[in-house]
Amino acid sequence: MPLITNPILPGFNPDPSILRVGEDYYIATSTFEWFPGVQIHHSKDLANWELVTRPLTRKAQLDMRGDPDSCGVWAPCLTHDGEKFWLVYTDVKRKDGSFKDAHNYIVWADKIEGPWSDPVYTNSSGFDPSLFHDDDGRKWFVNMTWDHRRRPLLFAGIALQEFDPKAGKLVGPITNIYQGTDLELVEGPHLYKRNGWYYLLTAEGGTAYDHAVTFARSRNIDGPYETHPDKHILTSKDAPFAALQRAGHGDLVDTPDGKTYLVHLSGRPTTQERRCVLGRETSIQEAYWGEDDWIHVKHGPVPSLHVEVPGTRDEAKYWAEQRYTFDNGLPIDFQWLRTPEPERILSTETGKLRLFGRESIGSWFEQALVARRQTHFSYDAETVVDFKATDERTMAGLTAYYSRYNFFYLAVTAHSDGQRELLIMNSEVSWPDGKLSFPADPVQIPNEGKVKLALTIRGRKLQFFYALEGQDLQPIGPVFDASILSDECGGHQAHGSFTGAFVGVAAHDLNGTASPADFDYFTYRPVKDPTDRYEV
Known part of the structure; x- marks a missing residue:
């Protein structure tokens, strides 16, 4: 055999x-x-x-x-x-x-x-x-x-x-x-x-x-x-x-x-x-x-x-690129967190994935975060988002997520004066308090137009990228330690964290107005990296 x-x-x-x-x-x-x-x-x-x-x-x-x-x-x-x-x-x-x-x-x-x-x-x-x-x-x-x-x-x-x-x-x-x-x-x-x-x-x-x-x-x-x-x-x-x-x-x-x-x-x-x-x-x-x-x-x-x-x-x-579109609903590879009422957080009626901003990232009740499992040690992910952020309490973008204590989030958001910007949020040092860190200054972007967001993971190295319409991807923020997206760093003692790393898209509206964010597609591309010792 x-x-x-x-x-x-x-x-x-x-x-x-x-x-x-x-x-x-x-x-x-x-x-x-x-x-x-x-x-x-x-x-x-x-x-x-x-x-x-x-x-x-x-x-x-x-x-x-x-x-x-x-x-x-x-x-x-x-x-x-x-x-x-x-x-x-x-x-x-x-x-x-x-x-x-x-x-x-x-x-x-x-x-x-x-x-x-x-x-x-x-x-x-x-x-x-x-x-x-x-x-x-x-x-x-x-x-x-x-x-x-x-x-x-x-x-x-x-x-x-x-x-x-x-x-x-x-x-x-x-x-x-x-x-x-x-x-x-x-x-x-x-x-x-x-x-x-x-x-x-x-x-x-x-x-x-x-x-x-x-x-x-x-x-x-x-x-x-x-x-x-x-x-x-x-x-x-x-x-x-x-x-x-x-x-x-x-x-x-x-x-x-x-x-x-x-x-x-x-x-x-x-x-x-x-x-x-x-x-x-x-x-x-x-x-x-x-x-x-x-x-x-x-x-x-x-x-x-x-x-x-x-x-x-x-x-x-196993090594094929997965390019997901939403013409026929949400692909089976994706899940969301906790709620049995998905109509409150997402829709695919327009052929795009529309997320309705709900509670904050890390909420245990209702948040609009849709993601698929990380199944390779190294991969690329990419999406395009159309989101009219109005202030610092509205945000939508790309996330590598383990739990409320362990995530990286590149979001289209806005300053308090309404000017759109890109902001990286992470929780690398949030346990047990759940506090965010902001490892790079916001990048101001036009108030209109779609934004391409991407990330690469190569072993333990995670890098975010972005591009405005008609432009090439460019890196944003530092290189992060992706290995914290793990059971061993999940915010609990030994035998206490049981899931795994996900990558996906999210939208949050802390004003409570359910502002929508539209995602055109999502790409997950496995990468063969010789440093990945146990890759199948």
Whole structure:
């Protein structure tokens, strides 16, 4: 079989849940505060993946206004019971401190494209829920549990309870079936059944550099569960120089010819600070079952950068320039932040992307920021904006964005006297106060006319550019450190920032008048840079 290079879903695509239905593979990944919720990719060969849907598209399913950074949709689980697709997900409203407000829901659909049902609420006792369909027809809901009294760690084990689909609720006793190992922080449970054994796959060690996939089994679904002889079947925690770090939170799938694969999250750190700008990505490993009915990762437990899968990846497609227009609506690669009411922040009726300026950049409620994932270590981005700024509280432009504490923003704005200008704002040193810095003097521009805005990222170096109509691009401002757009600089302690870098367009109107900004197109151009050590 051909070799491919991990990750299979580059850029911010963590917590993979994989499923095969016939010849079709699907992977669901977390989207956190980005709307619509949950990304589902499709493949025929485990090598080439296409984003086909985001099922949580309406207010009845998901409303994340007010969810802090790196909250929102955590760790979805996608399954199929032979008749329909089931999706389990968490909407996290608070994660920092002793309490976590994490609400779990279930939706379903006959086809992967939907329509997906309104949600059934299940519980709020913890996060990372999954749904297991037993061969006797019963369905079991599994999630980690949270205990705010425990010290120093608050993870209290894996809980199991039956789900009654006709009643639309959890029924019967709750059983804590697994406490994890001495690595602690047990989460991300998935149940399987094989040869009379119930198998429990979990994640441990937190989602940073001690992350791991742990495996256990029992003859009874409610335990007791015996931990794998190797304890962790996949981890990079003892291999600091491996290409794929932070390996953990996995899920298993079998191919039609009987091979087994493990998908898992991973990170590719760059710079001496080991920063994962592309966030937590989805990788794949081949696994096999031993004669003792335990699973093992081929060449594991350290994840392999190169893996044999049935298909060959289309490298030309991966490196192709993406020029987005808006004649047919918002392209699927783009998301926005939190709100289930996109009509209040954007429109494509004119064939352009019109953003209506709302709250400030970094708002946890309603802001007009539309962006796509950074999926390459080096790239160019470009857009043209038509925006009649009236004062310093109106702005629109191009942004490289991680969170409210980490972004770079080149905006068309105006002085208090109404004179338009270009201004760079960043939050490189904003945590924990959220204060902006202005690293260059504003550049005065005419009050009428479109402006071309661009940026280049080469590894950790970010440079903005601009051009007035009929002129060539010229640099503006200093070279920035793009590596701060990373989990490690996301404004939280370790294990606290979970997304990845985005690039896109934004409009903000702090006067509350929803002033519109029109964007003609958006270009994302991957660049092969020999300094990018782990580029796929």
